[in-house]
Every structure is written in C-alpha cells, then in structure tokens.
Amino acid sequence: xxxxxxxxxxxxxxxxxxxxxxxxxxxxxxxxxxxxxxxxxxxxxxxxxxxxxxxxxxxxxxxxxxxxxxxxxxxxxxxxxxxxxxxxxxxxxxxxxxxxxxxxxxxxxxxxxxxxxxxxxxxxxxxxxxxxxxxxxxxxxxxxxxxxxxxxxxxxxxxxxxxxxxxxxxxxxxxxxxxxxxxxxxxxxxxxxxxxxxxxxxxxxxxxxxxxxxxxxxxxxxxxxxxxxxxxxxxxxxxxxxxxxxxxxxxxxxxxxxxxxxxxxxxxxxxxxxxxxxxxxxxxxxxxxxxxxxxxxxxxxxxxxxxxxxxxxxxxxxxxxxxxxxxxxxxxxxxxxxxxxxxxxxxxxxxxxxxxxxxxxxxxxxxxxxxxxxxxxxxxxxxxxxxxxxxxxxxxxxxxxxxxxxxxxxxxxxxxxxxxx
Amino acid sequence: xxxxxxxxxxxxxxxxxxxxxxxxxxxxxxxxxxxxxxxxxxxxxxxxxxxxxxxxxxxxxxxxxxxxxxxxxxxxxxxxxxxxxxxxxxxxxxxxxxxxxxxxxxxxxxxxxxxxxxxxxxxxxxxxxxxxxxxxxxxxxxxxxxxxxxxxxxxxxxxxxxxxxx
Numbered sequence: 001x002x003x004x005x006x007x008x009x010x011x012x013x014x015x016x017x018x019x020x021x022x023x024x025x026x027x028x029x030x031x032x033x034x035x036x037x038x039x040x041x042x043x044x045x046x047x048x049x050x051x052x053x054x055x056x057x058x059x060x061x062x063x064x065x066x067x068x069x070x071x072x073x074x075x076x077x078x079x080x081x082x083x084x085x086x087x088x089x090x091x092x093x094x095x096x097x098x099x100x101x102x103x104x105x106x107x108x109x110x111x112x113x114x115x116x117x118x119x120x121x122x123x124x125x126x127x128x129x130x131x132x133x134x135x136x137x138x139x140x141x142x143x144x145x146x147x148x149x150x151x152x153x154x155x156x157x158x159x160x161x162x163x164x165x166x167x168x169x170x171x172x173x174x175x176x177x178x179x180x181x182x183x184x185x186x187x188x189x190x191x192x193x194x195x196x197x198x199x200x201x202x203x204x205x206x207x208x209x210x211x212x213x214x215x216x217x218x219x220x221x222x223x224x225x226x227x228x229x230x231x232x233x234x235x236x237x238x239x240x241x242x243x244x245x246x247x248x249x250x251x252x253x254x255x256x257x258x259x260x261x262x263x264x265x266x267x268x269x270x271x272x273x274x275x276x277x278x279x280x281x282x283x284x285x286x287x288x289x290x291x292x293x294x295x296x297x298x299x300x301x302x303x304x305x306x307x308x309x310x311x312x313x314x315x316x317x318x319x320x321x322x323x324x325x326x327x328x329x330x331x332x333x334x335x336x337x338x339x340x341x342x343x344x345x346x347x348x349x350x351x352x353x354x355x356x357x358x359x360x361x362x363x364x365x366x367x368x369x370x371x372x373x374x375x376x377x378x379x380x381x382x383x384x385x386x387x388x389x390x391x392x393x394x395x396x397x398x399x400x401x402x403x404x405x406x407x408x409x410x411x412x413x414x415x416x417x418x419x420x421x
Numbered sequence: 422x423x424x425x426x427x428x429x430x431x432x433x434x435x436x437x438x439x440x441x442x443x444x445x446x447x448x449x450x451x452x453x454x455x456x457x458x459x460x461x462x463x464x465x466x467x468x469x470x471x472x473x474x475x476x477x478x479x480x481x482x483x484x485x486x487x488x489x490x491x492x493x494x495x496x497x498x499x500x501x502x503x504x505x506x507x508x509x510x511x512x513x514x515x516x517x518x519x520x521x522x523x524x525x526x527x528x529x530x531x532x533x534x535x536x537x538x539x540x541x542x543x544x545x546x547x548x549x550x551x552x553x554x555x556x557x558x559x560x561x562x563x564x565x566x567x568x569x570x571x572x573x574x575x576x577x578x579x580x581x582x583x584x585x586x587x
Contacts, residue, residue: 031424103450103451106450106451106454136473137473137546137548138473138474138477138548141474141477141478141481142473142477144477144481144485145477145478145480145481145484145485146480147485148480148481148484148485148486148489149480149484149485151485151489152457152484152485152488152489155489155492155493156454159450159492159496167496170496171493171496171497174489174493178485178486178489178490181485198548
C-alpha cells in the first residue's frame with residue numbers, strides 16, 4: 001500500500017483500495033464494483049451538497065449580521081455553528097401542509113427538483129485536477145442545461161400551490177430567470193472560447209498563467225451579475241419579494257419542503273461563487289496544486305468563498321430592483337454587452353498571433369475589454385443625458401403639470417441617468 | 422441481454438408512457454409537464470448513445486426554453502387550475518389515420534434499412550469533429566450559416582414586433 005498516493009491522487013487511491021477489497025477479497029464481479037464505486041461517488045458529492053448549506057447558512061447569517069452591525073446567531077455550539085442544525089430539526093418537526101386544490105404530484109416534486117438541479121451541477125465541478133465527479137467535455141453546457149431545471153422546479157411549485165401569490169412568483173420567475181439566462185450563457189462562451197474547450201477542468205487548466213478575470217473582465221462581471229439574478233437573490237429577489245407577493249413561489253410550502261427550497265437557494269448561491277472561481281479565477285490553480293490536490297481543494301474553496309462573499313455583500317447592501325428596471329438592465333445592457341464581449345474576444349484572440357506569451361495575449365484581451373467597456377459607458381451616458389434632457393424639456397412644456405407629473409416622470413429618468421455622473 | 426439494453430428498454434417504456442400521457446392528460450399544464458418528462462427521456466437516450474452534447478442541448482433547448490415557454494403561455498392564457506377542455510376536435514379521425522399510416526410505413530421500412538454506422542465505434546472527440554464540420558466550407562458551413570441568419574431574422578423580427586411604434 002503506497003500511502004503517498006493518498007496525497008497525490010486521493011480519489012484514485014480510495015477507488016483502488018475498494019476495488020482490491022471487493023474483487024480480490026470478496027470476489028465481486030468487476031462491472032458491479034464499477035457501479036458500486038460510481039454510486040459511492042454520487043453519494044459523497046450529493047451529501048456534500050446537502051450538508052454544506054448548514055455551514056453556508058450560518059456563515060451568511062453571521063456575515064450579514066456583521067455588515068448590519070448585529071451579532072447574529074452565536075448561542076448554539078461554538079459561535080453559533082450548530083444553529084442551522086437546530087433550525088433544521090425544528091423544520092423537521094413542523095406539520096407538512098398541502099393546500100386544498102393543490103396539484104399534489106407537481107407540488108411534491110417541485111422542491112425535490114430544485115435540490116436535484118443544484119446537486120447535479122456539482123457532478124462536473126473540479127475540486128482539484130484529479131478530484132472531479134465526471135470530467136465531461138461539455139461541462140459548461142451541462143451546467144447551463146441543469147440550471148434550467150431549477151427554473152422548471154420554481155415554476156411547477158408556483159403553479160401547483162393553487163395560490164395567486166405563488167403563481168405571480170412563478171410568472172416573475174420565468175420573466176427573470178429565462179431572460180437572464182441569455183447573457184449568462186453568452187458570457188459563459190467567453191472562457192469557453194479562450195480555453196478552446198467546454199470541459200470545466202480544461203478551462204481551469206487554460207488559466208495556468210493568466211486568470212480569465214484578467215483577459216475577460218467584462219464577461220466575468222456579466223456572468224457574476226446574471227448568475228446572482230439566476231439564483232433570485234437580492235437585488236434580484238423579485239420572485240420571492242416579501243413586501244410585494246408575500247413569499248412568492250414557496251408561500252404554501254412548510255416544514256422540510258420549504259427547507260429544501262432554502263437549501264437549494266443557498267447551495268446555488270455558493271455554486272455561483274464556485275463557477276465564477278472555475279471560469280474566471282483559475283479554479284484549483286495555485287502553487288503546488290498539481291502535486292498536492294488537497295491544496296487545490298483549498299485554493300478552489302477559498303476562491304469560491306470570495307465569490308460567495310460578494311453575493312452576500314450584494315444581498316446585504318443593495319435594495320430590490322424594480323421589475324421594469326430588471327428587464328431593461330438585462331435586455332438593454334447585459335445582453336448587448338455580452339454579445340459585444342463575445343465578438344470582441346473572438347476577433348482579438350484571432351488577431352493576436354499564436355505563440356506569444358500568455359501575458360501578452362491576456363493584456364491584449366484586457367485592452368479590448370477596456371475599449372468595449374469604455375464604449376458601453378460612453379453610449380449609456382449619452383443615452384441617459386438625452387433622456388434627461390427630454391424629460392426636462394417635457395417638464396418645461398407643461399409647467400402647470402410639472403408638479404404632479406414631474407415627480408413620477410423624473411424618478412425613472414434619474415435612476416437611468418445615475419451612472420452617467 | 423446487456424445492462425445497456427435493459428436501461429434502453431426501461432427508458433423507451435418511460436418515453437412511450439410519458440408521450441401517451443401528453444396527449445391523454447386532461448389538464449393542459451399536466452400535458453406540458455408530461456411533455457417535459459418525455460423530452461428528458463429523449464435526452465437520456467442521447468446520453469445512452471454517447472452523444473452527451475446532444476443530450477445537454479436537448480435539455481437546455483427543449484426543457485429550458487421551449488417547454489417553459491409552453492407552460493408560460495398556458496399559464497397566461499387559460500384559467501390555470503381548472504382548465505380541462507375537450508381533448509379532440511372534429512379532425513381527430515384524420516390525425517389518427519395519418520398517425521396510423523406513418524406507423525405502418527415505418528413498420529415496413531425500418532427492418533429493411535441498412536444502418537451503415539451500426540457497428541462503427543463512437544469517435545473519440547465527437548464534439549470537436551462536430552465543431553470543425555460546422556465551420557468547414559466543404560461540409561456544413563453553409564447550412565449552419567443559413568440557420569444562423571434565419572435565427573437572426575427571427576430575433577430582429579421579434580424586436581420589431583415588440584417595439585413601440587412612434
């Protein structure tokens with residue numbers, strides 16, 4: 001037994017140990033052992049996804065509390081670390097209510113599907129260069145396709161609850177999640193183009209010298225922002241806006257079914273951090289990560305938590321965005337800029353001759369992004385200025401109405417104009 | 422019978438059952454959900470054929486976009502919860518006839534078809550081959566570009582339809 005392998009290739013080591021034990025000692029047929037190993041892998045990754053939110057919820061509550069000058073949960077266990085477990089136990093003991101007139105099957109499948117969609121994403125996420133569920137060559141596309149199942153879960157839940165607020169939440173979900181998928185996929189294309197592969201491990205390997213956040217800052221920004229919208233978190237929490245539609249799609253859910261939506265949301269938020277880390281922050285890349293995969297896991301987790309911390313920071317500081325602004329932001333800003341970023345990346349990457357140092361290539365791409373960003377800013381501020389002038393002109397034309405209309409008409413214009421200053 | 426064949430038979434049975442439910446379900450949303458189930462089983466069939474790319478595209482396009490659009494349209498246009506109209510219209514016999522004719526034709530034709538790829542192995546990097554074929558002038562570059570132009574026209578058309586006229 002070569003225990004140094006436990007450091008260099010832990011998954012392979014354990015797999016070999018179990019195979020030796022099952023085939024050699026207990027005389028299991030080899031294909032069956034393969035299936036058993038796969039099931040063990042699935043159980044390990046899925047359990048990680050179900051248990052990790054216990055920590056994430058505590059982490060988020062403490063961080064948000066800190067940002068809001070409170071203390072947060074600190075009584076149960078060390079620094080309140082066991083608070084979430086107490087909460088989960090409480091939820092377990094709650095009555096499981098199914099509203100009258102609810103569509104039972106869809107109502108019960110929906111929370112399961114929400115969790116499954118998030119867990120499935122982790123099947124392709126590389127923790128280290130040889131610690132990955134399955135390294136398929138379409139990883140990025142797989143992430144997108146599994147993510148769309150989450151949309152379906154929310155819609156099913158909202159519809160099946162037989163509640164108008166839940167249905168309103170489902171409508172908003174479709175408007176938001178489906179439209180934000182467009183710029184998210186477009187910005188996802190940029191690292192795929194740069195890495196020449198859709199496999200997540202290949203994308204991480206392509207960032208061995210230059211991280212893609214440097215060569216594609218615009219795409220990184222758009223991917224992160226639209227992913228936050230995909231999770232449905234503040235400032236994009238229109239699907240469960242408490243002050244408008246009570247709790248949105250999960251209003252009728254109680255007990256563990258509610259907890260499943262909750263777990264799915266927190267794990268999805270962390271997945272956003274993890275995906276940003278993989279696509280733009282170099283994933284498990286770091287000193288000696290190739291030799292000692294466990295170090296890669298540490299680097300990956302640290303980078304993922306940077307992304308997750310940003311998600312929490314947004315949640316704690318930004319107010320909810322209005323629904324028309326939300327759609328405007330997506331279709332008039334994110335989508336065109338993402339399209340521009342894809343075209344700009346393709347052209348720049350082709351123009352830079354092959355064989356130059358990756359830093360030169362990264363610098364060229366960074367410059368192209370900078371120009372595109374400046375152009376966007378220039379166009380936006382020009383449009384905002386024009387809009388403001390029109391509003392002012394209209395205000396002078398109807399002096400008598402200016403007092404009544406003025407406030408309402410100016411409010412959105414000012415909101416649009418704000419970035420111009 | 423290999424394990425693969427058993428999985429294929431189970432998936433095929435689920436696919437047939439789900440497809441039947443699509444046309445027999447009384448509730449329109451239920452029909453849409455069954456449609457999603459059958460589309461997902463098709464994705465599983467693709468995955469069984471080692472066409473992972475097609476499987477992922479099937480899920481993201483048909484379930485992520487089209488099925489959700491269908492559900493959305495149903496939700497917005499009908500009395501959502503208690504909608505169960507008649508399942509057939511006056512032309513049901515014509516549709517049934519065509520379906521039967523198609524089934525019969527396939528029944529006769531399929532056994533006599535020679536599948537040139539039946540024994541070929543799946544290429545190692547089918548995704549890369551596919552990508553290169555789509556931009557190769559001698560292969561599928563033209564159809565690919567025509568499809569892209571068509572999508573672009575649809576995109577512009579939708580903007581024109583949705584935009585407010587002044």
